[in-house]
Amino acid sequence: MRKGWRVVLITFVVLALVSLVAAACGDDGEPTHSHPAEFLAEGQALFSANCAGCHGAGAQGTDIGPDITGESESKVLKQVRKGDPGEMPAFTVDQISDEGVHKIGAFLESLD
Numbered sequence: 118m119r120k121g122w123r124v125v126l127i128t129f130v131v132l133a134l135v136s137l138v139a140a141a142c143g144d145d146g147e148p149t150h151s152h153p154a155e156f157l158a159e160g161q162a163l164f165s166a167n168c169a170g171c172h173g174a175g176a177q178g179t180d181i182g183p184d185i186t187g188e189s190e191s192k193v194l195k196q197v198r199k200g201d202p203g204e205m206p207a208f209t210v211d212q213i214s215d216e217g218v219h220k221i222g223a224f225l226e227s228l229d
């Protein structure tokens with residue numbers, strides 16, 4: 118009888134630990150391709166702060182910069198790091214982190 122209770126207790130502790138680990142992973146897990154709304158919202162905020170001045174609030178383009186709605190993430194990453202002399206400034210990792218660019222890319226892709 119006492120042994121039986123111990124098994125129940127151990128099972129309970131193990132389950133509690135597993136759900137703790139699962140919860141922790143869920144919090145800072147790698148972004149997947151089904152981007153959560155929060156991820157896109159952060160991308161939009163970064164876009165508004167750094168890019169909207171030239172590309173427009175909805176990335177639809179202005180007199181200065183072209184329409185970049187639906188632009189692929191890989192192209193965005195390349196363009197943002199390299200820039201284009203005389204046209205578009207390059208952004209360093211200190212200005213926008215790789216994750217930030219990834220978020221901006223996800224936001225732009227979601228606009229298509």
Ligand code: HEC
Nearest residue numbers: 167168171181182183185188192193196197201204205206
């Ligand atoms: C000072 C104005 C300016 C800012 C700020 C700016 N851009 Fe641009 N961007 C341009 C211009 C002008 C072009 C077109 C020339 C070119 O293709 O290099 C361009 C081109 C691009 C392109 C390539 C479009 C294509 O069809 O080839 C992408 C992608 C892009 N910008 C993304 C961004 C992102 C993301 C940001 C913010 C992190 C940003 N830009 C900030 C002016 C700007």
